[in-house]
Amino acid sequence: MSGLVIRQSGPADGSALTALYPAAFPEENLLCVVAALLEPGQPALSLVAVRDGAVAGHVIFTACEIEGSDDGDNKIALLAPLAVAPAHQWKGIGRALVEAGMERLRDTQIAVVCVLGDPGYYGRLGFAPETAIAPPYPLPAAWRDAWQSRTLIDKAQAPRGRLLVPFPWQDPALWGP
Ligand SMILES: CC(C)(COP(=O)(O)OP(=O)(O)OC[C@H]1O[C@@H](n2cnc3c(N)ncnc32)[C@H](O)[C@@H]1OP(=O)(O)O)[C@@H](O)C(=O)NCCC(=O)NCCS
Numbered sequence: 276m277s278g279l280v281i282r283q284s285g286p287a288d289g290s291a292l293t294a295l296y297p298a299a300f301p302e303e304n305l306l307c308v309v310a311a312l313l314e315p316g317q318p319a320l321s322l323v324a325v326r327d328g329a330v331a332g333h334v335i336f337t338a339c340e341i342e343g344s345d346d347g348d349n350k351i352a353l354l355a356p357l358a359v360a361p362a363h364q365w366k367g368i369g370r371a372l373v374e375a376g377m378e379r380l381r382d383t384q385i386a387v388v389c390v391l392g393d394p395g396y397y398g399r400l401g402f403a404p405e406t407a408i409a410p411p412y413p414l415p416a417a418w419r420d421a422w423q424s425r426t427l428i429d430k431a432q433a434p435r436g437r438l439l440v441p442f443p444w445q446d447p448a449l450w451g452p
Pocket residue numbers: 299300357358359360363364365366367368369370371391392393395396399
């Protein structure tokens with residue numbers, strides 16, 4: 276997409292993200308979890324989409340583990356949150372952020388990217404309902420199709436089991452209505 280730059284976020288993007296999240300999610304407060312995920316040492320890939328010099332979107336992919344598996348099998352990432360500023364929505368920025376993240380994760384040997392979100396949206400981005408990897412907390416039955424994944428390897432080789440998430444995501448309130 277012309278004029279769009281996707282790059283890793285940095286401390287200088289803090290105020291843009293503080294404005295972006297309440298605008299994209301007026302009914303949710305995700306700033307605490309975003310700030311915790313961006314703390315140094317967190318296993319997160321954080322990308323911003325910049326258009327005309329301003330941050331128009333943001334996504335985080337967090338490295339997670341599968342309960343009880345050896346380190347070598349822990350090649351899962353959680354995609355969340357994904358936010359595009361209202362004035363820039365439906366112009367391909369969300370898709371560009373997700374694809375840029377998937378490319379970078381492929382280089383780090385991530386095998387599967389999980390997401391809890393609208394299947395009407397993520398289905399367009401190649402995600403499908405996930406049943407072999409269980410979410411970290413039980414989900415309401417109505418959300419079953421919202422737990423999705425996209426594999427970066429042969430699906431038959433993908434890890435199975437319950438997802439263990441790092442501390443910013445260890446809050447059941449983030450996983451329920
Ligand atoms: C949802 C969101 C991230 C999508 O980003 P975006 O840049 O507006 O979406 P894109 O332009 O990349 O859209 C990609 C595709 O999804 C479609 N699409 C966009 N928003 C959609 C939605 N809410 N529901 C269903 N499909 C959607 C587009 O038409 C496009 O389809 P196509 O390429 O087949 O034509 C963005 O609108 C947003 O931040 N919304 C508010 C916050 C939010 O709900 N985030 C949650 C993600 S679970």
